[in-house]
Amino acid sequence: DWQVPATAGHAPAAVVLFEPRTRTLISGDALWQDRLAIVFPELEDQPGFDDVARTLDRIEALDPALVVPGHGQPFTDVAGALRASRQRLAGFVAAPQRHRLHAARALVVYHLLSFRQLPHAELLNWIATTPIFVSALQCAGNPERAQALAQETLDRLVADGVVQDDGPLAADRQVRMAAPG
Template identity: 35%
Template sequence: MTPRLPASMQVFERGWLSANNVLFTGAETALVDSGYVTHAPQTLALVRHALKERPLDRLVNTHLHSDHCGGNAALQAAYGCHTAIPAAESLKVAAWDEAALSYRATGQQCPRFGFDAVLAPGDELELGGLRWQVLGAPGHDPHALLLFCAQEGVLIAGDALWENGFGVIFPELAGEPGFDETRATLDLIGTLDARVVVPGHGRVFDDVTGALARAYSRLDYLSSDPRRNAENAVKVLVKFLLLERQRIALAEMPGLLASIPVVAGALRLVGRVDGSAVHASDEHSNAEHDQYHALATWATTALVRANAARIDGPWLVDN
């Protein structure tokens, strides 16, 4: 049974390529997160169907990973909606610095969009006739935000807490702290009297205590050996590309991984793949190719073993 949400609040549960969208109605309409760019037509269709002839007044992003804001440009073009983003990302968005944002590093797409306002921890905003607290949620993304409605006990968690885990802890791949930040965010969520969580991916859930316990267990597992977080990141990035493209030529996998900057950070942490030593600092092109070839082979095997992909002749195909 789906947990009860306020009447002014509707969740579009999306596939994992796109983040969930949260639509608010009332005196003013608003959408939290906009999905990935290749799903933008579907996002527009969902919003238009729900709003009928009403405009979309506001757009809010929990964080600026491409699967959460890839539909921003399309929604802005269709509705001219007032857009609020995390304050810490404002200069990067204003300059459209794809290197400072995550799009170039992860090999993902995001059309340029603008913004009208910023949100920072400690702010409050009204959505669907309800007051929402803005809280910081570093870990998966250093500048991510939570939205919490104390009156209804509803938490919009983005990728800080899912029913079974949380988003990849990307800062650790760049040699920046992320494990402690993730734990602090989980601790913060534990202090809130949340009865329902709307995650960035997956279904809305009300077993908040159970979800936190699973998240802490996952964090303990990843932080006890940072290689595990790096391996998980590689698998997630390849799966994301499969979701987007549906199939990738096996012969292209090493070059594809080498073209994604964040994978280099993962490679340094992985250290060994299928028994082969991996040294990201190796300057010899043949050795570097071998490293990425080994990583591609490992990632392919891991995804097939997890039934997240299958091999069809020369292709790695999404399951």
């Protein structure tokens, strides 16, 4: 019988699926092998980092042998994934703006992947006017700042090789997002 523990953090109402006999965890966005999901409540100035820490503790207590994440390949090094997630979380707690920049970068890449490619001006406008970006980049009520930060985000993604800029912008499907700085 599968258990369905609550695992708030990435999203307030998130859950994981755990099968105790085989110790299989379907973790969704609660645990990835070497990255940490965006903590959406924090982008809206709501607490979320403490929920992520509690979720990681809950996963550790379940003692899974196999994790099937929402992104990436299944893995068995659960202790290593928990350690990496806690380290990344500590960095985001210490520097919340770093989390906001990471979120902005990741959301741009996922948006580009869903459309395959977009004209530069269209993507810039999308970033500068989408509420989660305005919140993440802390530029509400300042459209000039929003446009500048949108352009800066795209410039960094191109410089890092995450986005190709040879006509319409396109995301590299092989990319692995790393937090900035």
